Amino acid sequence: MQIAITQTTTPKPKPDETNLGFGVHYTDHMFLLHYTKEKGWHNAEIVPYGPFMMDPASMVFHYGQECFEGMKAYPTPSGGVQLFRPEKNAQRMASTHQRLCIPEIPEEVFVEGVKQLVKLDKSWVPTQPGTSLYIRPCTIATEPHLGVKASDEYLFFVICSPSGAYYQEGLNPVKIYVEEEYTRAAPGGTGFIKCGGNYGASLAGQEKAHKLGYSQVLWLDGVHRRYVEEVGSMNCFFKLGDTIYTAPTSGTVLPGITRMSCIDLLTSWGYTVKEEALAIDDLMAAAREGGLTEVFGTGTAAVVSPVGQLCYKEEIAHIGGGKIGEVTQRLYDTLTGIQWGLLPDTNGWMVPVE
DSSP states (O other): OOOOEESSOOOOOOOOOSSOOOOOOOOOOEEEEEEETTEEEEEEEEEESOOOOOOOHHHHHHOOEEEEEOOOEOOTTTTEEEEEEEHHHHHHHHHHHHTTTTTOOOOOOOHHHHHHHHTTTTGGOOTTTTEEEEEEEEEEOOBBBBBBOOOOEEEEEEEEEEEEEESSSTSOOOOEEESSSSSEEESSSSTTTHHHHHHHHHHHHHHHHHHHHHEEEEEEEETTTEEEEEEEEEEEEEEETTTEOOOOOOSSSOOOOOHHHHHHHHHTOHHHHHEOOOOHHHHHHHHHOOOOOEEEEETTTTTTEEEEEEETTTTEEOOGGGGGOOHHHHHHHHHHHHTTSSSSSTTEEEEEEE
């Protein structure tokens, strides 16, 4: 794939790496790839970061054909930069495109576009502990048309943001509110893909949780309102005795890349991991009896985040005495160690940018 590169003539000053926040700052460039029905995906280019000129009738504004991914780039001790399993992001975006009737982007095109953008903006990759270069690939429907149909024109773009911890708590346990009024996804819907509509629909529950003093929402299934599924920005794991449970990715739960990596690590360490439905009532009962020893979320943004409290129907389950659990800590240390090049990558997950 040939990528035309136009470098900025006005580089931006770099932000303070000790106070980055999450998704606040943006690098100097962005990657663009265009689609028309006649040409397919074409005109790959890297240009200075800036606003798009959009027709008000662009179909993304009216019918929601939009999706995105979340990735990160990490510095290595030798001064290089590497990506974590980028081919999995490409494959998941292809699945999302299928569900939204958007033409698929070839995996090699997706990965190469990301690599070349990160290579050009390598100086933006932060090096302070807990920081990384967050990468946001996104596809939007751009055809100006007000009839309900799949668009004939699309724009795929990638932007990057040097970021710190996703949660203000950092690696300290977060408090999670179990939502019983609203639902996030239902069978046959779009719960298993990363489209903006899923997140827009989750905001009411998230705002409710924030007002009650909780960091995030744990969603229940949309049919029975009984089985735990995922947190708004993370897949969720529960350690009951010697067994670790997580909801199956059977149509309503996002198949997280960090999730699958954690399952691989846990299995290799000898833990039994069960991907099956877990009732919230059983979970709360286990907490009351002392059997729920760890809860943690996994995702690109937060990596691994310990959960210290669950609130369901005004009952609060305290987990791990407010401290990070042994398994959670080991997963965090191992994943971040691999990502930062501090531990051997025996699974071949890391892809060097150059």
